[in-house]
Amino acid sequence: MSDFRAMFVGFPDFNVSENFFPNINLQEKLNWAEEFIQNVLIPRLPEAVAAHFPVELGTVLVMFACAGIFVGVVPLLPLFLVLAERKVAARFQNRTGPMRVGPWGTLQTLADGIKLIFKEDFIPPQGDKLLFLLAPYIIFACSFAVFAAIPFGQNILVSPFNIGIFYIMAISSVIVMGVIMAGWSSNSKWSLLGSLRSAAQIVSYEIPLGLSVLTIVMLVESLNMQEIVASQSNGVFSWLIFRTPFTFIAFFIFFISSIAEVNRTPFDLPEAESEIVAGFHTEYSGMRFALFFIAEYANMFAVSAIAVTLFLGGWEGALPGYDILGGFPGFVIKTLALVFLMMWLRWTLPRLRVDQLMNLCWKYFIPIAFFNILGTGIWGLIFPEDTLVSIIISCAIIYIGLIVAYTIAGRTLAQNPEPQPS
Amino acid sequence: MEFTLKNFIFYGFALMTVGSALLVVTVRNIVHAAFSLMVTLFGVAGLYVFLQADFLAATQVIVYVGGILVLILFGVMMTSGRLEMRIHIERGQLLLGGIVSLALLMLLLTVIANTPAWKNLTDDGTELPPTTERIGELILNGPFLLPFEVVSVLLLVALIGAALISRKEVRD
Numbered sequence: 146m147s148d149f150r151a152m153f154v155g156f157p158d159f160n161v162s163e164n165f166f167p168n169i170n171l172q173e174k175l176n177w178a179e180e181f182i183q184n185v186l187i188p189r190l191p192e193a194v195a196a197h198f199p200v201e202l203g204t205v206l207v208m209f210a211c212a213g214i215f216v217g218v219v220p221l222l223p224l225f226l227v228l229a230e231r232k233v234a235a236r237f238q239n240r241t242g243p244m245r246v247g248p249w250g251t252l253q254t255l256a257d258g259i260k261l262i263f264k265e266d267f268i269p270p271q272g273d274k275l276l277f278l279l280a281p282y283i284i285f286a287c288s289f290a291v292f293a294a295i296p297f298g299q300n301i302l303v304s305p306f307n308i309g310i311f312y313i314m315a316i317s318s319v320i321v322m323g324v325i326m327a328g329w330s331s332n333s334k335w336s337l338l339g340s341l342r343s344a345a346q347i348v349s350y351e352i353p354l355g356l357s358v359l360t361i362v363m364l365v366e367s368l369n370m371q372e373i374v375a376s377q378s379n380g381v382f383s384w385l386i387f388r389t390p391f392t393f394i395a396f397f398i399f400f401i402s403s404i405a406e407v408n409r410t411p412f413d414l415p416e417a418e419s420e421i422v423a424g425f426h427t428e429y430s431g432m433r434f435a436l437f438f439i440a441e442y443a444n445m446f447a448v449s450a451i452a453v454t455l456f457l458g459g460w461e462g463a464l465p466g467y468d469i470l471g472g473f474p475g476f477v478i479k480t481l482a483l484v485f486l487m488m489w490l491r492w493t494l495p496r497l498r499v500d501q502l503m504n505l506c507w508k509y510f511i512p513i514a515f516f517n518i519l520g521t522g523i524w525g526l527i528f529p530e531d532t533l534v535s536i537i538i539s540c541a542i543i544y545i546g547l548i549v550a551y552t553i554a555g556r557t558l559a560q561n562p563e564p565q566p567s
Numbered sequence: 568m569e570f571t572l573k574n575f576i577f578y579g580f581a582l583m584t585v586g587s588a589l590l591v592v593t594v595r596n597i598v599h600a601a602f603s604l605m606v607t608l609f610g611v612a613g614l615y616v617f618l619q620a621d622f623l624a625a626t627q628v629i630v631y632v633g634g635i636l637v638l639i640l641f642g643v644m645m646t647s648g649r650l651e652m653r654i655h656i657e658r659g660q661l662l663l664g665g666i667v668s669l670a671l672l673m674l675l676l677t678v679i680a681n682t683p684a685w686k687n688l689t690d691d692g693t694e695l696p697p698t699t700e701r702i703g704e705l706i707l708n709g710p711f712l713l714p715f716e717v718v719s720v721l722l723l724v725a726l727i728g729a730a731l732i733s734r735k736e737v738r739d
Binding site for chain 2: 276306308311312314318319321322325326341345348351368
């Protein structure tokens with residue numbers, strides 16, 4: 146028993162002075178579990194079992210524990226985000242939103258979740274039962290696997306992948322398969338149309354997304370998420386968004402493409418209520434519908450977190466030496482700001498048409514993204530190291546560019562004013 | 568055979584790959600075949616991870632599962648109304664197919680047997696260095712630059728060709 150306690154006191158590296166949050170870096174903990182089994186467990190087992198007992202089981206258990214933490218914690222996010230979405234929407238429409246359940250309606254999502262669990266789990270009799278049951282899990286698992294590579298803080302990271310951002314892109318591209326599976330197996334026209342729209346949209350917008358990530362990878366010369374964050378450690382002007390004018394453009398392409406990837410307004414054609422009911426998850430009910438919902442909001446948080454990591458400094462602060470907007474709280478604040486921006490856009494803009502959607506991607510974003518890559522390459526040749534001069538020049542170009550863009554946009558709007566509502 | 572974690576993972580992935588590959592060719596429903604192909608491709612990606620080829624594994628998933636398989640499913644759903652296909656196989660085709668697959672098997676076995684790097688390969692448990700940087704050096708700054716550029720031009724030609732074929736002629 147004393148052995149047990151000693152193990153658990155030694156387990157989380159509570160280094161309060163440096164970082165309040167416990168170290169859950171998986172790699173360092175693997176040895177701990179193996180030592181535990183070797184020294185504590187095996188001597189206590191009967192000899193016949195001990196001879197064949199796999200020491201590596203400890204590794205597996207730690208892996209499962211880490212996965213368990215994420216699968217347990219991440220669904221709490223949608224619980225909060227759904228409420229936030231409804232409250233934000235209500236404010237935009239001059240309402241109060243849910244107010245009945247709990248103080249200011251804060252327990253509304255919990256009540257909705259419980260309701261969904263108790264609802265009938267309806268399976269379309271004409272559909273493909275196996276695939277219908279499988280599809281929500283694929284989407285759910287892929288949206289959660291993304292969180293394994295996002296660094297929430299200096300030590301709060303499940304796995305320091307060497308190929309971090311590439312892994313994230315690969316895993317999130319599998320979500321399409323789940324969407325198609327759900328749409329097809331429902332045996333419903335709305336579902337099939339919605340899933341095909343969604344697949345076309347996600348596959349198209351993956352290209353500008355990947356290309357704008359490439360500009361970052363070119364500058365940092367690494368795919369590792371922690372190294373990308375570490376290269377932005379000198380305050381707000383070393384954040385990659387301000388490092389070159391091209392990354393500034395890349396950020397907006399990345400963010401808008403991410404909105405398209407997670408199927409939110411103005412890109413919510415796959416679930417356009419007025420045309421195809423609810424898109425690929427029309428036929429789902431009860432807990433399976435809730436899984437789609439959780440995955441959608443987890444995705445929304447994930448893409449914002451990735452944007453923050455790549456462009457807005459990750460968990461690094463806004464001033465060198467000070468912890469403003471830094472660490473785990475700073476990371477979450479920055480991510481939630483982007484999430485709020487997504488909600489703001491959703492309740493402000495109307496939905497695009499299919500042709501406008503594809504035009505935007507193929508005729509504007511992809512050429513601009515290629516131009517960005519070329520520009521970043523040239524920038525890297527001119528300024529091999531980031532100096533004060535290069536950052537000043539970059540910020541000046543961004544400033545002038547913004548003014549020019551604002552002026553041109555203003556003139557265009559003045560010449561072609563928006564039609565007055567009749 | 569010793570039961571170790573590595574063996575367990577390897578045989579798990581191998582079973583996943585081979586089992587689902589068998590399903591791909593035996594299942595009647597073409598959509599089911601496509602989805603079991605997804606499992607096969609995932610299994611292969613898992614084997615790549617097992618070989619510590621991390622970059623290759625992610626590429627496998629992003630290209631085959633996220634790209635090609637989606638296109639296959641698109642093709643199936645857009646073109647055919649009937650998904651249950653009865654495939655008639657005649658005697659001659661069976662013979663021909665058997666000969667071709669046997670020849671392919673012999674060829675692959677010969678290659679495997681004659682590759683010197685694969686013989687006497689033992690697992691001493693060392694962690695190999697990450698591969699991304701070396702792949703980048705070899706492709707963009709090394710002996711594989713020309714093949715890489717040729718492949719990209721080929722893909723561009725295919726892209727333009729596809730756009731040309733699918734485009735309706737506009738007559739004034």
